[in-house]
Amino acid sequence: MSTRESATQPPTLLQSLSPRGNEATVKTSAELDLMWEAGQIVGKTHLVLRKALRAGMTTHELDAVAEREIRGMGATPAFKGYHGFPATLCVSINDEIVHGIPGGRVIEEGDVVSLDLGAVVGGLYGDAAISVAVGAATDEVKRLLETGEGSLYAGIKEARAGNRIGDVSSAVERHVLSCGAYGIVRGYVGHGIGRQLHEAPSVPNFGRPGRGPAIREGMALAIEPMVNLGGDDTDVLEDGWTVVTADGSPSVHFEHTVLITDGEPIVTTRVAGEQG
Numbered sequence: 453m454s455t456r457e458s459a460t461q462p463p464t465l466l467q468s469l470s471p472r473g474n475e476a477t478v479k480t481s482a483e484l485d486l487m488w489e490a491g492q493i494v495g496k497t498h499l500v501l502r503k504a505l506r507a508g509m510t511t512h513e514l515d516a517v518a519e520r521e522i523r524g525m526g527a528t529p530a531f532k533g534y535h536g537f538p539a540t541l542c543v544s545i546n547d548e549i550v551h552g553i554p555g556g557r558v559i560e561e562g563d564v565v566s567l568d569l570g571a572v573v574g575g576l577y578g579d580a581a582i583s584v585a586v587g588a589a590t591d592e593v594k595r596l597l598e599t600g601e602g603s604l605y606a607g608i609k610e611a612r613a614g615n616r617i618g619d620v621s622s623a624v625e626r627h628v629l630s631c632g633a634y635g636i637v638r639g640y641v642g643h644g645i646g647r648q649l650h651e652a653p654s655v656p657n658f659g660r661p662g663r664g665p666a667i668r669e670g671m672a673l674a675i676e677p678m679v680n681l682g683g684d685d686t687d688v689l690e691d692g693w694t695v696v697t698a699d700g701s702p703s704v705h706f707e708h709t710v711l712i713t714d715g716e717p718i719v720t721t722r723v724a725g726e727q728g
């Protein structure tokens with residue numbers, strides 16, 4: 453789940469999604485172990501959802517699969533009840549960017565579906581999102597999906613002690629712009645994560661290298677580019693949650709939770725068998 457960047461959007465219910473506190477938290481090794489567990493449960497749930505996803509099912513059915521998997525592995529869904537969000541899963545289809553609420557909508561062939569979910573183990577969080585085309589995708593949509601996922605991994609590469617958040621942000625942005633004239637969502641951003649779903653610092657998907665908060669060993673970040681086929685303007689639907697592209701263009705969203713070490717970042721939400 454993404455957090456709202458307060459300066460760039462009109463006030464909505466989502467204002468309450470701003471991260472708590474100004475300082476990133478540094479985790480103990482016991483906390484990092486629990487974050488790994490939570491992350492693996494998120495990743496395994498995504499694998500199950502990938503297999504379950506098909507045209508003809510409702511978004512509520514996907515939500516039920518996600519909740520059953522998370523609880524079956526001994527964790528708690530992170531989003532259900534979070535500031536009143538009513539479900540385990542955010543399902544955002546086509547022009548929906550993030551925070552779509554599951555319900556009776558039937559998934560159709562050709563839809564681009566983003567599945568965002570979080571899990572809590574022992575009070576520590578994992579948060580990740582994938583976007584998937586249902587059935588045959590157009591070349592345009594395939595490239596959009598590759599661009600979004602590629603930008604996530606470009607950002608993860610820079611998530612290292614000694615770097616700054618701007619190094620992650622600018623790597624995401626540069627990757628997207630190297631792939632084409634896509635819109636990078638600016639009003640919703642990644643975030644620190646730990647004992648809260650949304651902690652400092654904000655992790656924008658655009659920025660300048662060498663700027664922003666320092667990245668230190670023991671921090672954890674949820675990096676989550678949102679990339680539109682059209683422009684970067686967004687609206688929020690009347691449900692107060694669903695963020696859509698203003699121009700109706702399709703959008704993709706990819707997210708991982710990453711632990712900062714003294715070397716390579718550890719991606720808690722990536723499991724064996726996942727692409728990327």
Ligand code: MG
Pocket residue numbers: 453454455579580642643674676707
């Ligand atoms: Mg998130």
